[in-house]
Amino acid sequence: xxxxxxxxxxxxxxxxxxxxxxxxxxxxxxxxxxxxxxxxxxxxxxxxxxxxxxxxxxxxxxxxxxxxxxxxxxxxxxxxxxxxxxxxxxxxxxxxxxxxxxxxxxxxxxxxxxxxxxxxxxxxxxxxxxxxxxxxxxxxxxx
Numbered sequence: 734x735x736x737x738x739x740x741x742x743x744x745x746x747x748x749x750x751x752x753x754x755x756x757x758x759x760x761x762x763x764x765x766x767x768x769x770x771x772x773x774x775x776x777x778x779x780x781x782x783x784x785x786x787x788x789x790x791x792x793x794x795x796x797x798x799x800x801x802x803x804x805x806x807x808x809x810x811x812x813x814x815x816x817x818x819x820x821x822x823x824x825x826x827x828x829x830x831x832x833x834x835x836x837x838x839x840x841x842x843x844x845x846x847x848x849x850x851x852x853x854x855x856x857x858x859x860x861x862x863x864x865x866x867x868x869x870x871x872x873x874x875x876x
Contacts, residue, residue: 739841746834750827757823764816771808775801 778801 742837753826760819
């Protein structure tokens, strides 16, 4: 029975870990796609900035470039923060799963040891009772 519970717990833990790993990979892929899209947008905006620079005053072009650079820096910082948060959450989930599995295994080992001790004591008590009965029967038969 204990082995079946341990097997079920291990299977559940493995499924949870696999799901977490898949989710983390999907999130990382989404983040990479977002970064690629941001880079493409930055390139397009840079081309537009160059065209505007030719058309409008140099000051306006500088202002636009500064705004674009600030936006790109903010987007990159946000993407990096999201990736770090996802990785930290994944690590925490894996650590929690490992702690739960180790706890379950330790509890089952302790429970199995306690059951073995109780069974051993009961067997010794039964053995002593049988011996006492045999001695009593032998003594009463001899007298």
